[in-house]
Amino acid sequence: MASYEPVLTKGIGEADLTDIGVYRSRGGYEQLRRAVREMEPDAIVGMVMKSNLRGRGGAGFPTGRKWSFLPKDGRPRYLVCNCDEAEPGTFKDRMLLEQTPHQIIEGIMISAYAIKAARAFIYIRGEMRQGYEIFMRALEQARAANLVGEKICGSDWSCELVAHRGAGAYICGEETGLLNSLEGKRGEPRLKPPFPANSGLYNMPTVVNNVETLVCVVHIMQRGEEWFASIGPVKSPGPKIVSISGHVRKPGNYEVPLGTPIRELVYELAGGLFEGRTFKALQPGGGSSACLFEEHLDLPYDFDSIAAAGSMLGSGAMVVMDDTTDMLDAAWVLQRFYAHESCGQCTPCREGTHWSEAMLERLLHGHGREVDVSLLGTVGDKIAGHSLCALGDASVPFLQSVVKRFPEEFLRGAERVAAIQV
Amino acid sequence: MTSSDFETLKTELEPQIDAILAQYPQERSALLPLVHLFQERLGFVTPEAVEYISEVCDVTRAQCQSTISFYTLFYRRPIGKYNLQVCRNLSCSLRGARQIMERFRERLGIDHLETTADGLFTYEEVECLAACDRAPCMQVNLNFVYDMTPEMVDEILDSIIAGTYPVAPLAQSEQPERKVRGPEWSRASRKSAGAVGVPNANNGGGIDQTGRTIAERFRKFGIMPISSPGRMADPELVEGMVPAPHDDTVMEHNY
Numbered sequence: 197m198a199s200y201e202p203v204l205t206k207g208i209g210e211a212d213l214t215d216i217g218v219y220r221s222r223g224g225y226e227q228l229r230r231a232v233r234e235m236e237p238d239a240i241v242g243m244v245m246k247s248n249l250r251g252r253g254g255a256g257f258p259t260g261r262k263w264s265f266l267p268k269d270g271r272p273r274y275l276v277c278n279c280d281e282a283e284p285g286t287f288k289d290r291m292l293l294e295q296t297p298h299q300i301i302e303g304i305m306i307s308a309y310a311i312k313a314a315r316a317f318i319y320i321r322g323e324m325r326q327g328y329e330i331f332m333r334a335l336e337q338a339r340a341a342n343l344v345g346e347k348i349c350g351s352d353w354s355c356e357l358v359a360h361r362g363a364g365a366y367i368c369g370e371e372t373g374l375l376n377s378l379e380g381k382r383g384e385p386r387l388k389p390p391f392p393a394n395s396g397l398y399n400m401p402t403v404v405n406n407v408e409t410l411v412c413v414v415h416i417m418q419r420g421e422e423w424f425a426s427i428g429p430v431k432s433p434g435p436k437i438v439s440i441s442g443h444v445r446k447p448g449n450y451e452v453p454l455g456t457p458i459r460e461l462v463y464e465l466a467g468g469l470f471e472g473r474t475f476k477a478l479q480p481g482g483g484s485s486a487c488l489f490e491e492h493l494d495l496p497y498d499f500d501s502i503a504a505a506g507s508m509l510g511s512g513a514m515v516v517m518d519d520t521t522d523m524l525d526a527a528w529v530l531q532r533f534y535a536h537e538s539c540g541q542c543t544p545c546r547e548g549t550h551w552s553e554a555m556l557e558r559l560l561h562g563h564g565r566e567v568d569v570s571l572l573g574t575v576g577d578k579i580a581g582h583s584l585c586a587l588g589d590a591s592v593p594f595l596q597s598v599v600k601r602f603p604e605e606f607l608r609g610a611e612r613v614a615a616i617q618v
Numbered sequence: 619m620t621s622s623d624f625e626t627l628k629t630e631l632e633p634q635i636d637a638i639l640a641q642y643p644q645e646r647s648a649l650l651p652l653v654h655l656f657q658e659r660l661g662f663v664t665p666e667a668v669e670y671i672s673e674v675c676d677v678t679r680a681q682c683q684s685t686i687s688f689y690t691l692f693y694r695r696p697i698g699k700y701n702l703q704v705c706r707n708l709s710c711s712l713r714g715a716r717q718i719m720e721r722f723r724e725r726l727g728i729d730h731l732e733t734t735a736d737g738l739f740t741y742e743e744v745e746c747l748a749a750c751d752r753a754p755c756m757q758v759n760l761n762f763v764y765d766m767t768p769e770m771v772d773e774i775l776d777s778i779i780a781g782t783y784p785v786a787p788l789a790q791s792e793q794p795e796r797k798v799r800g801p802e803w804s805r806a807s808r809k810s811a812g813a814v815g816v817p818n819a820n821n822g823g824g825i826d827q828t829g830r831t832i833a834e835r836f837r838k839f840g841i842m843p844i845s846s847p848g849r850m851a852d853p854e855l856v857e858g859m860v861p862a863p864h865d866d867t868v869m870e871h872n873y
């Protein structure tokens with residue numbers, strides 16, 4: 197671990213990477229130039245495939261495979277970079293956007309070339325207005341330097357990059373919700389299939405990738421697919437930015453090789469817990485992931501190990517909770533989030549998240565009934581797997597994992613009613 | 619704003635509108651960017667703006683309204699010159715967001731999604747702002763404020779009132795009406811506990827005649843076993859327990 201040199205976050209805090217001159221002086225945009233002048237698009241897809249890069253947006257889908265699903269039928273293709281980061285606890289894409297926008301542009305343009313996209317888009321979360329402005333300045337510089345637009349780097353290839361601002365909706369991070377929003381519609385997810393690879397933006401073949409995923413592509417180009425595949429576990433290799441927040445001394449983004457033990461992330465990088473506190477639980481992959489506990493601290497932090505422990509790596513956001521945390525309260529805060537962000541298309545998600553929130557609020561105020569605690573689990577079972585998109589499913593794991601682990605904290609909210617009812 | 623003012627604004631923005639439309643293969647994609655553009659100048663999405671945008675994007679006015687109403691950052695009524703959006707999600711709550719929210723509510727005398735009578739402030743509690751490493755955090759007119767303390771709340775409000783705050787006010791083409799909250803709009807009453815089987819709604823989170831939630835009334839008499847939201851906070855920030863702010867969200871998304 198000590199020997200790991202960050203690549204994705206390299207230079208952040210040392211130099212002003214938002215300036216194209218600085219970015220280029222550190223080797224920036226050379227991979228884009230090499231790609232469009234010297235490489236065949238399919239060769240890049242092959243490299244990404246062999247690197248075993250898995251998506252950093254939440255689902256961990258192999259990126260090369262996603263790209264290879266695009267039908268070869270001559271219809272225009274689109275690449276969409278997902279910078280709608282709103283998963284509770286995640287703040288890595290915003291850092292990349294504000295600190296190193298040129299790296300994102302380079303990743304997008306290389307990937308757009310690789311999949312032969314007619315146009316590329318980046319969907320930037322509405323709340324990131326400051327980041328959007330930084331990105332727009334970078335985009336202007338890149339366009340002036342012939343890195344975006346017509347005949348890029350003197351090659352025959354032309355591609356525009358359009359930045360599109362969201363307007364406040366977590367669900368627009370879901371890829372098909374995002375595409376609807378990009379089409380000027382309500383950001384309601386679409387039924388899949390058809391998948392975006394076949395019928396995405398304007399019903400054309402479309403790839404949606406996370407910011408960090410596309411930034412990884414730049415480094416796969418630069419250092420080679422073997423380098424990437426050799427970092428961390430074979431099935432989910434590569435560098436990963438982990439956003440650590442909550443009850444730790446040094447919250448922040450830390451770039452590590454996948455497979456770094458969780459204990460090291462919490463106790464070394466993030467500085468450990470506050471004086472006199474003990475560890476209670478952590479979410480390994482954002483608000484949508486089930487909690488891990490004491491016994492999981494020595495697990496390697498990678499997609500498969502976390503999944504085997506019953507949770508998910510998700511967006512790579514770790515929220516640490518110490519012994520002072522009231523789990524009932526924490527569950528209410530997150531359930532309120534899902535209830536607020538549910539787009540309302542499907543009944544299980546729309547009603548289930550709201551009623552779970554209501555039950556939790558009732559318990560929190562000491563007005564709950566014992567049956568509420570088991571009902572929370574039942575309602576969760578009715579949502580998961582019965583909703584159109586993954587938001588419904590995502591509202592369940594944290595709640596169920598903490599109810600199972602700390603039932604007494606939830607039952608406490610039912611004591612008063614139990615006493616009256618005898 | 620008169621209709622001729624709107625015509626003038628349209629003419630002024632024409633180059634930007636054309637540039638936005640040129641970015642997309644279909645006009646409708648320009649809907650969100652155009653709403654942003656007009657809202658930035660008008661403070662909210664006025665009926666004229668809706669009409670114009672629906673024409674340009676080739677959708678009906680109903681479709682345009684429906685789309686706008688989906689997004690929390692679009693306002694269909696005038697809001698305050700300073701939009702205060704405090705993060706209420708988990709990482710911030712773990713580090714003292716409750717104290718920040720309490721302080722704002724106390725100082726402003728308004729609740730979540732309300733605007734002060736002078737039209738200066740709109741207050742909102744929002745979800746994770748992707749700045750959890752600097753929790754608790756907030757945005758003032760979409761500009762981040764990090765590592766908040768209750769004292770900072772006073773500093774921010776005082777300097778905005780004094781006109782020395784470094785963030786520019788939002789455009790305001792109309793004075794906001796102060797929204798009055800009635801029990802019938804309260805989510806707490808809609809989801810009163812009675813409906814899932816507790817026989818009497820008064821057992822649950824309903825609203826009593828005084829407009830307070832039942833929970834608050836109990837809390838006031840010290841009868842209720844207060845769960846301990848204050849415990850989620852950083853010890854350096856909190857002394858003792860602070861009650862959870864209730865969440866009577868009024869007509870969400872409905873500005």
Ligand SMILES: Cc1cc2nc3c(=O)[nH]c(=O)nc-3n(C[C@H](O)[C@H](O)[C@H](O)COP(=O)(O)O)c2cc1C
Nearest residue numbers: 251252253278280281282369370371405406409586
């Ligand atoms: C409710 C919901 C919210 C999501 N939010 C985001 C997001 O903010 N950013 C993101 O990159 N992916 C998000 N995703 C995942 C996307 O749907 C999609 O899987 C991802 O952008 C694909 O990129 P990747 O393959 O590079 O990971 C979200 C998914 C769901 C269900």
Ligand code: SF4
Nearest residue numbers: 541542545583585588
């Ligand atoms: S699962 Fe929830 S968020 Fe997803 S489409 Fe259904 S209602 Fe909307």
Ligand code: FES
Nearest residue numbers: 705710746747750
């Ligand atoms: S929880 Fe407040 S910024 Fe993420």
